[in-house]
Amino acid sequence: xxxxxxxxxxxxxxxxxxxxxxxxxxxxxxxxxxxxxxxxxxxxxxxxxxxxxxxxxxxxxxxxxxxxxxxxxxxxxxxxxxxxxxxxxxxxxxxxxxxxxxxxxxxxxxxxxxxxxxxxxxxxxxxxxxxxxxxxxxxxxxxxxxxxxxxxxxxxxxxxxxxxxxxxxxxxxxxxxxxxxxxxxxxxxxxxxxxxxxxxxxxxxxxxxxxxxxxxxxxxxxxxxxxxxxxxxxxxxxx
Numbered sequence: 001x002x003x004x005x006x007x008x009x010x011x012x013x014x015x016x017x018x019x020x021x022x023x024x025x026x027x028x029x030x031x032x033x034x035x036x037x038x039x040x041x042x043x044x045x046x047x048x049x050x051x052x053x054x055x056x057x058x059x060x061x062x063x064x065x066x067x068x069x070x071x072x073x074x075x076x077x078x079x080x081x082x083x084x085x086x087x088x089x090x091x092x093x094x095x096x097x098x099x100x101x102x103x104x105x106x107x108x109x110x111x112x113x114x115x116x117x118x119x120x121x122x123x124x125x126x127x128x129x130x131x132x133x134x135x136x137x138x139x140x141x142x143x144x145x146x147x148x149x150x151x152x153x154x155x156x157x158x159x160x161x162x163x164x165x166x167x168x169x170x171x172x173x174x175x176x177x178x179x180x181x182x183x184x185x186x187x188x189x190x191x192x193x194x195x196x197x198x199x200x201x202x203x204x205x206x207x208x209x210x211x212x213x214x215x216x217x218x219x220x221x222x223x224x225x226x227x228x229x230x231x232x233x234x235x236x237x238x239x
Contacts, residue, residue: 002026002144006131011087013130014122020091021105021122022141023084024050029145029163032138033057034074036113037066041100043092048085052076052164056112064112074164150174 002010011022025035033055042051055069069075080088096102107113107121118124118138128136146163150171154162159171 001140001147002131002133002136004148006133007141007144009131010127013127017091017095017108018105018122020084020087023087024080025138026141026145027080027084027148028078029142029149030078031055031070031074031142031164032115034069034164036103036105036115038104039100040092040096040098040102040104043088043104045085045089045092047079048082049077049079052078058115064114069164071164071166073160073166076161076164078162146170146174147178150178 007022007026011019014022021035024030024038025032028035028050030050030052034052036056037054038050038052042053043049044051052069053075054066055074056064056066059065092104096104103110103112105113107117113121115138124138125134128134133140146159149159149162156168156171156175159174160166160168163170163174165171
């Protein structure tokens, strides 16, 4: 799981050709095969959406095979944040052929990207180490996007649609993790507030007690309530 800062930092340090790949995978909550199979016709920069309708799978002895997504729910339309859409628009202009069937993310020679070639293409291991996440895998970008989406308070049904899941189980896992984290934050805030209140009470309360002892004690009351000798002697003259 990456922070937003780490996501954008990673996108900055990979080769420019693959900057949009990092951001689309994360904020689109896409699987590797789905993002690798995106074509120009699947991107609508005006609407800020991507259409997931196919996916690559790597089959032993066959190679990369283009087919339908993992499940029926895998066919979906996903909206991207405007900040990411801008990066995608620049990527299409600089790196992708005008042909509607041109693949959006390819090698420099225009070939589909094999997952196993990712480290060589973008220096994955070195770059994730630079952002402090040496054990990060590419599919963790999707996990990050799912978690960020859950934190927005989206409903289970909406999360399922965005993630491309038929079952509620996966969406509930992210919602539960987000709820747990939120409760931990609330508890930490509560502890901080209590500590601050305790400190303030100790500071102000201690000074007040000392003042009460000086002015409001028994001796003080006697001094005010009982007239002194000079007062008793002056009494008859006042009459």
